[in-house]
Amino acid sequence: MQDHTQSEAAPTYRRVMLKISGEALMGDQGYGLHPPTVERIAKEIQSVHAMGVELCLVIGGGNIFRGLQGSAQGMERTTADYMGMLATVMNALAMQGALESLGLHTRVISAIPMDQVCEPYIRRRAVRHLEKKRVVIFAAGTGNPYFTTDTAAALRANEMACGAILMGKNGVDGVYDKDPAKHDDAVRFDAITYDDVLSKNLKVMDASAIALARENKLPIVVFSLDAPGGFRSILAGEGVSTRVGG
Numbered sequence: 001m002q003d004h005t006q007s008e009a010a011p012t013y014r015r016v017m018l019k020i021s022g023e024a025l026m027g028d029q030g031y032g033l034h035p036p037t038v039e040r041i042a043k044e045i046q047s048v049h050a051m052g053v054e055l056c057l058v059i060g061g062g063n064i065f066r067g068l069q070g071s072a073q074g075m076e077r078t079t080a081d082y083m084g085m086l087a088t089v090m091n092a093l094a095m096q097g098a099l100e101s102l103g104l105h106t107r108v109i110s111a112i113p114m115d116q117v118c119e120p121y122i123r124r125r126a127v128r129h130l131e132k133k134r135v136v137i138f139a140a141g142t143g144n145p146y147f148t149t150d151t152a153a154a155l156r157a158n159e160m161a162c163g164a165i166l167m168g169k170n171g172v173d174g175v176y177d178k179d180p181a182k183h184d185d186a187v188r189f190d191a192i193t194y195d196d197v198l199s200k201n202l203k204v205m206d207a208s209a210i211a212l213a214r215e216n217k218l219p220i221v222v223f224s225l226d227a228p229g230g231f232r233s234i235l236a237g238e239g240v241s242t243r244v245g246g
């Protein structure tokens with residue numbers, strides 16, 4: 001049974017892309033998957049789903065493997081990147097399991113076909129899943145080395161006609177003029193332009209993802225995933241965040 005008790009608030013977006021890093025799933029372990037943390041985030045997603053929002057999800061792989069790290073240690077870059085993409089599939093499957101145990105219907109869709117594990121990416125089919133209120137988890141990034149899952153999130157958000165990309169962060173509740181962990185006087189922006197993010201080199205998403213969002217006027221909302229109910233409050237038009245737009 002799905003929880004519809006919180007469905008009164010009218011959501012600010014009908015369909016969104018939630019991007020979280022792989023590290024969001026590792027808890028305090030410093031590596032890998034921490035099932036209670038995956039379950040906590042799954043519950044956040046469930047509460048937004050209960051508002052009637054159509055949900056796309058991209059999860060990074062940095063808790064398991066990052067291509068750049070592998071290549072810095074002597075691996076061939078493209079091989080290391082494919083390993084990073086496979087790491088995102090593991091994270092996607094973990095999240096799928098957690099969401100389904102809460103009673104949600106989901107699909108994992110991979111940019112690299114692996115039919116025994118999940119569906120291949122077919123745009124029209126993915127749209128149909130969203131219309132049927134299934135949570136669609138896009139795995140394996142863009143399917144190409146030299147990209148990141150930030151770019152995958154921007155790409156799929158455009159293809160799925162999402163109203164916004166929601167960047168769920170750990171330890172920070174928006175975009176600041178300097179690192180708030182290091183500077184007490186750091187100031188959070190309520191809103192900022194794509195161009196400012198790029199010219200000031202602010203850490204929101206990587207540059208190719210920002211450029212892709214800017215080209216299609218897709219807003220990016222940066223918020224904290226730490227506080228319970230944080231994701232839902234953003235969709236309810238409340239809560240602290242930074243909106244990156246035109």
Ligand code: UDP
Pocket residue numbers: 020021022023059060061062063065066067068080081082083084085087088140141142143144145146147148149150152
């Ligand atoms: N990756 C890639 N192409 C993509 C997406 C990801 O090659 O389209 C690889 C890349 O090596 C990256 C790794 O997968 O380092 C994990 O993704 P990412 O670093 O974006 O994860 P996050 O930092 O969000 O956890």
